[in-house]
Amino acid sequence: MRAREKSPQEKIWIEVIHTMEKLYANLAQAQTGMEQKAEELLLANEFSNNIIRSMVNALVVSDSEGRVTAVNDSCLKALGCRERDLVGRPLKSLFADEAHNALYPGSRLWRQLTEAGVVRDAETELRAVDGASIPVSLNASIMLDRAGEISGVVLVANDLREVKRLLEKARSEAKELDRAYRELKALQARLIQSEKMSSLGRMAASVAHEINNPLGAIMVYTHLVLEELAAESEHGKILSKVVREVTRCKEIVQGLLGLSRTQQGKRKTLDFNEIVTATFDLLRGQPLFCELEHELRIAPQPVLVDGEEGPLKQAVMNVMVNAAEAMNGRGKLGIRTWTDPDARTAGVAISDTGVGIPKESLDKLYEPFYTTKETGHGTGLGLAITYGIVRRHGGTMEVESRLEQGTTFTLSFPSQSKAPGAEEAV
Numbered sequence: 277m278r279a280r281e282k283s284p285q286e287k288i289w290i291e292v293i294h295t296m297e298k299l300y301a302n303l304a305q306a307q308t309g310m311e312q313k314a315e316e317l318l319l320a321n322e323f324s325n326n327i328i329r330s331m332v333n334a335l336v337v338s339d340s341e342g343r344v345t346a347v348n349d350s351c352l353k354a355l356g357c358r359e360r361d362l363v364g365r366p367l368k369s370l371f372a373d374e375a376h377n378a379l380y381p382g383s384r385l386w387r388q389l390t391e392a393g394v395v396r397d398a399e400t401e402l403r404a405v406d407g408a409s410i411p412v413s414l415n416a417s418i419m420l421d422r423a424g425e426i427s428g429v430v431l432v433a434n435d436l437r438e439v440k441r442l443l444e445k446a447r448s449e450a451k452e453l454d455r456a457y458r459e460l461k462a463l464q465a466r467l468i469q470s471e472k473m474s475s476l477g478r479m480a481a482s483v484a485h486e487i488n489n490p491l492g493a494i495m496v497y498t499h500l501v502l503e504e505l506a507a508e509s510e511h512g513k514i515l516s517k518v519v520r521e522v523t524r525c526k527e528i529v530q531g532l533l534g535l536s537r538t539q540q541g542k543r544k545t546l547d548f549n550e551i552v553t554a555t556f557d558l559l560r561g562q563p564l565f566c567e568l569e570h571e572l573r574i575a576p577q578p579v580l581v582d583g584e585e586g587p588l589k590q591a592v593m594n595v596m597v598n599a600a601e602a603m604n605g606r607g608k609l610g611i612r613t614w615t616d617p618d619a620r621t622a623g624v625a626i627s628d629t630g631v632g633i634p635k636e637s638l639d640k641l642y643e644p645f646y647t648t649k650e651t652g653h654g655t656g657l658g659l660a661i662t663y664g665i666v667r668r669h670g671g672t673m674e675v676e677s678r679l680e681q682g683t684t685f686t687l688s689f690p691s692q693s694k695a696p697g698a699e700e701a702v
């Protein structure tokens with residue numbers, strides 16, 4: 277049986293139905309594609325959110341007006357606040373009040389960012405919720421929309437607290453090392469000095485020992501001849517001069533002999549206040565001292581030191597005489613006794629407003645015969661003897677000096693707490 281021929285109307289309907297089917301099929305396909313795309317987008321979004329969230333650095337996004345639109349966990353943690361405390365706030369409020377390099381519309385850094393598109397490693401400070409400043413290194417870049425207009429800003433801040441802490445630690449360790457190195461060098465210098473002094477002292481003392489006897493003989497014979505002559509005769513006068521010079525030689529020899537003395541004499545606990553005042557009382561009437569101003573600052577409590585009274589007085593006297601000589605009779609002599617219970621030391625500081633000591637002379641001061649005084653005015657033994665006495669007492673000598681301004685010598689000894697006068701074993 278032959279199929280009935282379709283009417284033109286039927287044909288049109290069939291055509292319409294086919295086209296509709298095709299359309300539905302395309303629509304279904306498009307929908308599946310879109311669902312797939314939406315899923316991919318969701319995944320991509322989640323992925324970037326994860327990255328942002330797990331970033332160690334603090335991240336802040338703002339719109340083009342500088343209002344915060346998003347922050348990550350590191351940022352919230354560093355500032356100690358919640359997301360809702362930050363989102364919507366102006367960028368400016370994230371920075372510490374006095375922060376150099378703050379980034380917000382109108383700031384210098386904002387202008388730099390909008391001109392160059394990026395800002396790299398700008399050091400600045402954020403403000404934590406408790407008001408603390410957090411030093412950070414800031415990187416920022418602008419986001420552009422399709423039309424090329426600025427749509428926002430991304431800021432990444434790297435917390436510098438740990439770096440700064442480590443830097444500070446390294447700095448203080450370096451300082452400590454430097455201090456230890458200096459101390460070691462000073463100790464080495466002191467050791468060399470003390471070694472030099474003791475060998476010089478030994479040598480000087482052995483020469484002095486040899487000279488002592490012939491000097492004694494010269495003295496005796498000169499006296500014998502003097503007794504034979506009239507004191508007012510020409511020869512008598514010359515021989516008197518010989519006696520005077522030989523006496524001076526003997527004094528020098530005695531000083532030299534004292535240099536190498538290592539044996540201790542009888543020691544007792546002394547009040548250094550008394551040693552100092554007694555010595556100054558002895559000197560203050562002398563022509564070199566009577567015009568001087570002086571400031572005597574004696575410690576209110578006894579300044580107790582174990583030692584030999586005579587040599588300690590001599591040590592103090594040598595330094596006082598030097599001070600007066602450095603001022604040539606005019607200026608201010610300062611004398612201060614002190615105790616330092618923490619360091620368990622005590623002593624005296626003697627200062628003057630005299631000529632001062634050039635730097636290059638400072639390490640020669642304690643050498644025997646080092647003098648800047650004219651021949652006949654100084655032997656250069658005063659400080660060598662003083663140094664020997666101080667060392668024998670377990671003490672130290674320090675000098676601070678400025679040219680044309682003055683000098684301070686500080687003699688420091690191990691301090692005692694026993695009553696003065698208590699005798700020590702020899």
Ligand SMILES: Nc1ncnc2c1ncn2[C@@H]1O[C@H](COP(=O)(O)OP(=O)(O)OP(=O)(O)O)[C@@H](O)[C@H]1O
Pocket residue numbers: 594598599602628630631632633641646647648649653654655656657658659660683
């Ligand atoms: N207070 C001081 N101000 C400036 N220079 C000083 C001071 N004390 C010491 N000196 C310098 O140190 C040098 C050595 O001093 P030291 O007491 O050993 O010998 P002197 O005073 O020259 O001689 P002597 O003490 O034997 O009479 C002095 O010549 C002087 O140059």
Ligand SMILES: [Mg+2]
Pocket residue numbers: 594597598654657658659
């Ligand atoms: Mg002297």
